[in-house]
Amino acid sequence: MSGPSLDNLAFVQSEFEKGGFLVGTGYFVRPGLVLTARHVVEPDEGHVNSVRVRHEGSAQWFEADLQPAWENPGIDAVLISLGESRPESIDPVDIRSSTELDSDHWESVAYPTASAELDEDGKPNYSTAGLGGTFYTLGGYGQAERYLELGVEHPPNHSDGISGAPIFVNDFLVGLIDSSPKDFGEDRLHGVPVERFVDDAAFITAINPSPNKVPRSDRWYLVLLAEKSSPLTEKYIVNGLDLLERRLQNADAEEAIKYSHLVLRVSDEIHSVESWLHLVQLVSSAPVLVIDVTDFEPATMIVLGVRAVSRRGLTVLATKQALDQSHLADLPFNVKESRLVSLAGEGGLGPEQLRDALWQGLVEQRLRSDYLDLPAYEAIRVPRQELPAEVLILCSFDKSYDPNWKCISWLVRILLNPYKGARVLDYGSPRLVSQALYEQIRWNTRCIVDLTGWRPNVLFELGVRLACSPFDPLMLLAGETYTPSLAQVSSILSLLGVTEYMVPDSVKSGDSDEPDEAFLTSSLDDAFAKYDQRVRREDVAKGSGVLAPGVTFSMVESSFDWKQEGFQVRPDQALRAELSALLGRDWERAATETDVLFAANRDFADAIQQRVRETWVAAWQYAHSRFGRLALDGDLEAREQLVDLGELVRRGLGDAHQELSEEIRVLIRKW
Amino acid sequence: MTDSPLDMSRDALRQIDRYKIRGKNRRDDGEYEEALEYFQLAVGVAEEARSGESDPRLFAEELSDLYGMMGGITRRQGLESESPDDRLEFLNDSTSWYDKGFEYERRELGVINSYNLVNRIICRILVNPSLLEDRPESHVGDAEGSVLGMLEDAGDEVERQLGGVRAGDPWALADRALVTMLRSARADAAAAYSGLVRVSPPGYVFESVLETLRPVASAASEWRPELEDAVAFLERRIGT
Numbered sequence: 001m002s003g004p005s006l007d008n009l010a011f012v013q014s015e016f017e018k019g020g021f022l023v024g025t026g027y028f029v030r031p032g033l034v035l036t037a038r039h040v041v042e043p044d045e046g047h048v049n050s051v052r053v054r055h056e057g058s059a060q061w062f063e064a065d066l067q068p069a070w071e072n073p074g075i076d077a078v079l080i081s082l083g084e085s086r087p088e089s090i091d092p093v094d095i096r097s098s099t100e101l102d103s104d105h106w107e108s109v110a111y112p113t114a115s116a117e118l119d120e121d122g123k124p125n126y127s128t129a130g131l132g133g134t135f136y137t138l139g140g141y142g143q144a145e146r147y148l149e150l151g152v153e154h155p156p157n158h159s160d161g162i163s164g165a166p167i168f169v170n171d172f173l174v175g176l177i178d179s180s181p182k183d184f185g186e187d188r189l190h191g192v193p194v195e196r197f198v199d200d201a202a203f204i205t206a207i208n209p210s211p212n213k214v215p216r217s218d219r220w221y222l223v224l225l226a227e228k229s230s231p232l233t234e235k236y237i238v239n240g241l242d243l244l245e246r247r248l249q250n251a252d253a254e255e256a257i258k259y260s261h262l263v264l265r266v267s268d269e270i271h272s273v274e275s276w277l278h279l280v281q282l283v284s285s286a287p288v289l290v291i292d293v294t295d296f297e298p299a300t301m302i303v304l305g306v307r308a309v310s311r312r313g314l315t316v317l318a319t320k321q322a323l324d325q326s327h328l329a330d331l332p333f334n335v336k337e338s339r340l341v342s343l344a345g346e347g348g349l350g351p352e353q354l355r356d357a358l359w360q361g362l363v364e365q366r367l368r369s370d371y372l373d374l375p376a377y378e379a380i381r382v383p384r385q386e387l388p389a390e391v392l393i394l395c396s397f398d399k400s401y402d403p404n405w406k407c408i409s410w411l412v413r414i415l416l417n418p419y420k421g422a423r424v425l426d427y428g429s430p431r432l433v434s435q436a437l438y439e440q441i442r443w444n445t446r447c448i449v450d451l452t453g454w455r456p457n458v459l460f461e462l463g464v465r466l467a468c469s470p471f472d473p474l475m476l477l478a479g480e481t482y483t484p485s486l487a488q489v490s491s492i493l494s495l496l497g498v499t500e501y502m503v504p505d506s507v508k509s510g511d512s513d514e515p516d517e518a519f520l521t522s523s524l525d526d527a528f529a530k531y532d533q534r535v536r537r538e539d540v541a542k543g544s545g546v547l548a549p550g551v552t553f554s555m556v557e558s559s560f561d562w563k564q565e566g567f568q569v570r571p572d573q574a575l576r577a578e579l580s581a582l583l584g585r586d587w588e589r590a591a592t593e594t595d596v597l598f599a600a601n602r603d604f605a606d607a608i609q610q611r612v613r614e615t616w617v618a619a620w621q622y623a624h625s626r627f628g629r630l631a632l633d634g635d636l637e638a639r640e641q642l643v644d645l646g647e648l649v650r651r652g653l654g655d656a657h658q659e660l661s662e663e664i665r666v667l668i669r670k671w
Numbered sequence: 672m673t674d675s676p677l678d679m680s681r682d683a684l685r686q687i688d689r690y691k692i693r694g695k696n697r698r699d700d701g702e703y704e705e706a707l708e709y710f711q712l713a714v715g716v717a718e719e720a721r722s723g724e725s726d727p728r729l730f731a732e733e734l735s736d737l738y739g740m741m742g743g744i745t746r747r748q749g750l751e752s753e754s755p756d757d758r759l760e761f762l763n764d765s766t767s768w769y770d771k772g773f774e775y776e777r778r779e780l781g782v783i784n785s786y787n788l789v790n791r792i793i794c795r796i797l798v799n800p801s802l803l804e805d806r807p808e809s810h811v812g813d814a815e816g817s818v819l820g821m822l823e824d825a826g827d828e829v830e831r832q833l834g835g836v837r838a839g840d841p842w843a844l845a846d847r848a849l850v851t852m853l854r855s856a857r858a859d860a861a862a863a864y865s866g867l868v869r870v871s872p873p874g875y876v877f878e879s880v881l882e883t884l885r886p887v888a889s890a891a892s893e894w895r896p897e898l899e900d901a902v903a904f905l906e907r908r909i910g911t
Contacts, residue, residue: 647693651695
């Protein structure tokens with residue numbers, strides 16, 4: 001039977017704190033998850049302190065969590081969760097955009113009379129009624145957000161209870177009813193189309209919960225294995241974590257200890273959009289990540305790029321290879337600065353080496369606010385730049401790639417006119433290449449990634465791009481070229497919607513500097529056209545199983561642990577941290593000795609002293625204006641804060657600002 | 672989850688810093704007893720944090736620094752005392768604090784410095800300058816050995832440090848110069864301090880060196896008269 005099912009239908013009742021209630025219709029899209037209109041559970045009329053759901057299939061009532069499982073303030077749709085107590089079996093629902101379907105006929109089922117009719121006990125009458133009609137396919141466009149315009153056959157006399165009712169086209173849920181326009185009578189309804197939220201990262205992960213739960217601990221470890229990681233590698237890494245935790249917990253070798261860690265294989269976590277998003281969420285939130293980068297597999301490098309954007313640390317790159325000069329010389333460009341930990345220690349010392357690296361990383365993370373173990377984190381956090389009208393091309397720099405480059409340049413010139421393609425080495429600026437590269441990755445709206453050659457640095461840069469820009473790149477790959485013998489390759493190709501191209505023989509042989517019209521296949525033409533539409537923020541149908549534009553970015557954005565950046569520190573604390581960053585922990589000693597580079601230059605040393613003094617004055621002025629009145633009124637915490645800071649400021653001022661120093665001394669003595 | 676050693680170490684360092692700052696402020700205000708109390712509190716935190724760790728290098732630098740500052744305060748108290756008995760008591764206390772600091776001022780503990788190394792000798796000389804005389808009795812010294820022997824060892828250690836990470840360090844150069852002047856009654860001040868002068872340190876370095884040198888020169892004038900030449904030499908450098 002096509003269309004909505006009574007077994008998934010829900011009657012939603014929200015009760016106000018001050019009495020009264022609001023009713024609507026909902027639909028179980030997953031066990032325990034009901035999709036309904038947001039205004040049914042978060043109305044403007046008052047504060048709701050209880051939401052209850054009646055499952056039509058079992059006639060049972062359930063309490064819903066007040067905190068929605070998913071919501072978006074700009075959309076009149078919400079997923080409410082029933083927690084542990086829920087109907088026993090709910091068939092999952094297929095969600096599809098109506099633009100992908102041929103039919104213009106819709107149907108629904110709702111509780112239209114619920115708000116209008118009350119039974120003898122004053123409770124709403126939740127009788128279902130079928131609804132249906134035809135879409136007005138030209139309606140719902142314009143300046144406002146897209147909506148579904150529904151013509152209603154046999155409209156009901158009352159419609160308040162139908163808010164949130166599912167809209168079906170055949171077997172597919174395409175939207176939910178949210179309002180009736182006042183200008184058209186009762187035979188017209190408006191609905192929220194699913195395409196407004198179906199590609200929302202938070203919605204996807206809500207309806208597809210991960211089997212891997214994020215540990216509820218401030219200190220937990222994520223281990224990401226490669227597709228070809230050996231059992232010994234996994235064992236060494238886990239042993240290394242065990243050794244570290246024993247040290248952290250002051251436990252000896254025989255003591256039982258507990259700690260949280262998650263071991264996943266990257267290639268197993270990229271088979272679908274939802275699994276990829278769950279992986280991104282884990283990678284962005286794990287305080288410590290140990291990742292097997294042996295052979296720099298493609299999926300591993302993409303994930304590393306995401307990690308490099310989302311966290312300063314702690315990330316340890318482990319490899320089963322013994323690291324000698326040849327290995328170090330062959331490291332991908334982007335990770336040359338990162339320290340690899342070899343698990344191939346002599347006598348099986350790999351776990352000890354990992355433990356030591358993790359320990360050192362944890363120590364340095366605590367002491368240094370500028371700690372970094374991967375490139376890109378700071379380089380992409382630059383203000384918006386004025387960039388030339390170019391499409392950033394991330395690709396191999398190998399000589400053998402030249403014919404491909406000619407083809408890509410031609411495609412950009414023909415299909416993305418007036419833009420032209422540019423690799424980072426094409427930029428004329430003498431700036432550091434890495435600096436320019438990451439700046440471009442962040443701010444250039446248009447970007448093409450060519451996977452040809454499966455270069456680890458290109459894959460890393462792809463990960464960075466996916467994580468730091470809402471504009472996903474156009475993905476290309478030359479056919480009949482080297483492809484790693486890894487199962488993950490097919491997952492990557494389908495997840496990213498990669499378009500294949502063939503370099504013409506005439507370009508390969510050097511007979512021609514650019515391809516002819518025959519090179520432009522329909523799939524290339526289509527890929528570029530859709531890419532251009534996406535960049536312009538036009539609605540474009542994407543293939544099934546392909547990442548929606550910007551979904552990785554939005555997942556990283558929602559998972560970003562901004563507290564690691566210390567934004568919540570007070571200005572006076574930030575100023576002190578600034579001095580520590582400049583002079584080290586013992587800033588007095590550094591300022592008087594030669595710890596600061598070139599401080600033997602007398603003028604420079606004087607400038608440092610002046611800077612230290614003025615910084616302390618600024619810190620004091622802020623804290624005094626913030627806490628002074630409180631401290632005077634007897635607030636002990638405020639006094640303690642000011643005394644602590646005052647002692648520091650006195651030291652920092654030395655013989656300068658004697659009046660201020662004396663004023664602080666008197667205050668401290670008084671308190 | 673209970674605090675890890677990392678968090679406990681970090682918290683201990685923060686607390687030590689708080690006490691140190693207060694101690695230094697009180698010292699500069701002339702409130703020596705209160706300063707010593709704060710440094711003692713800091714020592715307590717460092718000793719406790721250190722006791723829970725298997726790595727002996729942890730907090731060694733802090734303890735070396737703290738005991739050294741306590742030695743400096745009590746030396747100042749001694750030199751400012753008008754009562755001979757008080758002077759002696761303070762200087763003996765100072766010697767003890769410097770000796771304690773010296774226990775942590777070791778290469779194997781990762782602390783490469785000569786502050787306590789040299790000042791523990793200075794204090795012994797301030798108490799009994801006749802220890803500088805090269806006669807059999809002066810080789811008795813105390814449990815640490817004779818002062819002349821200590822000076823020889825100190826000279827070797829400072830030289831070693833100057834050949835390594837402290838190359839060009841004005842404080843190490845000043846210590847070497849002072850040890851040279853104290854080891855021999857015939858030392859030339861200009862030659863001894865030429866290394867320090869050559870690195871052109873800021874004025875406060877000379878002032879600090881003079882602050883140590885003047886009382887020693889005065890107390891040991893009978894055995895090391897050239898120390899007064901050193902004082903004059905350095906005073907000329909800063910125009911006093």
